[in-house]
Amino acid sequence: MKRPWYTWTVVCLVCALMAWTCITYFYHLVVPLYLEGELISALATLLALLTAIVAISYSYNLCIKTDPGNIPSSWALKEGHTSNNISSESLNRRHQRQFIETDRNGAVRICRKCRVYKPDRSHHCSKCNKCVLKMDHHCIWFNNCIGFHNYKYFMIFLLYTLVSLTVYLLTIGRRALDAFLTKPTDPKFNAFGVNLFVNYLFMMMIELGVLIFLLYHIKLILFGTTTLESLEKSDKLNMQYDGNPYDLGYYGNWIAVFGKKSSYWFLPVSSVIGDGTHFHTLNE
Numbered sequence: 654m655k656r657p658w659y660t661w662t663v664v665c666l667v668c669a670l671m672a673w674t675c676i677t678y679f680y681h682l683v684v685p686l687y688l689e690g691e692l693i694s695a696l697a698t699l700l701a702l703l704t705a706i707v708a709i710s711y712s713y714n715l716c717i718k719t720d721p722g723n724i725p726s727s728w729a730l731k732e733g734h735t736s737n738n739i740s741s742e743s744l745n746r747r748h749q750r751q752f753i754e755t756d757r758n759g760a761v762r763i764c765r766k767c768r769v770y771k772p773d774r775s776h777h778c779s780k781c782n783k784c785v786l787k788m789d790h791h792c793i794w795f796n797n798c799i800g801f802h803n804y805k806y807f808m809i810f811l812l813y814t815l816v817s818l819t820v821y822l823l824t825i826g827r828r829a830l831d832a833f834l835t836k837p838t839d840p841k842f843n844a845f846g847v848n849l850f851v852n853y854l855f856m857m858m859i860e861l862g863v864l865i866f867l868l869y870h871i872k873l874i875l876f877g878t879t880t881l882e883s884l885e886k887s888d889k890l891n892m893q894y895d896g897n898p899y900d901l902g903y904y905g906n907w908i909a910v911f912g913k914k915s916s917y918w919f920l921p922v923s924s925v926i927g928d929g930t931h932f933h934t935l936n937e
């Protein structure tokens with residue numbers, strides 16, 4: 654579904670912030686190092702800047718463009734079917750699998766807006782106006798839902814941003830401090846210095862936010878859960894499961910999101926296991 658133009662405002666703001674920081678880094682570190690005759694340092698910082706631009710913009714674009722997970726057409730609600738007249742047993746037989754989540758009455762979960770049976774862990778997003786497989790949350794920073802197919806990209810984006818901002822804060826820190834300590838009466842005081850100091854403060858706050866967010870999601874992954882699942886009550890789960898049925902242990906939970914190939918874990922390539930409609934449990 655095409656999203657209205659105004660929902661892209663935050664994405665434009667993020668792009669503007671990235672551009673501002675890249676220009677600040679270039680003019681306040683790369684250029685001065687070159688002018689000071691530190692050619693190797695200037696080249697190294699330029700390389701770090703270009704790497705960060707490619708890594709962050711590529712993973713950001715993946716989060717925005719990747720469909721988080723549409724419900725397959727085979728899950729469309731048949732004519733006349735409601736959750737009351739189709740048992741979870743018959744749906745289990747039809748899809749040859751055991752469903753874990755039911756509604757409060759123990760019936761199959763359906764979405765009346767999308768006219769589909771809802772696979773386990775899927776939810777309807779009111780912003781995207783569709784059901785999303787293994788929905789984690791709707792994110793205004795990407796103007797997209799974070800779900801089964803783009804959750805790993807989301808984590809990679811947070812990781813790349815954290816690493817890039819750490820390099821930024823460490824390498825330009827001394828110059829930002831000099832700019833801060835320059836008094837308005839000093840002849841060296843100018844708008845460029847103020848720009849550096851303000852940008853540095855901004856990036857410090859963003860670094861802290863990204864770090865907290867990344868740690869929170871690492872915890873969710875290790876416990877085999879999602880943002881929505883950690884917030885909602887578990888009364889829609891079958892009573893046969895005690896606790897979180899999707900918890901496969903730290904390693905099992907990790908590879909369910911990042912895949913078995915460790916060389917792919919930190920690369921912006923899809924390596925998630927499964928199709929998003931069925932999830933392994935320890936009982937299987």
Ligand SMILES: [Zn+2]
Pocket residue numbers: 764765766767768776777778782783784
């Ligand atoms: Zn729906």
Ligand SMILES: [Zn+2]
Pocket residue numbers: 778779780781782790791792797798799
């Ligand atoms: Zn959404």
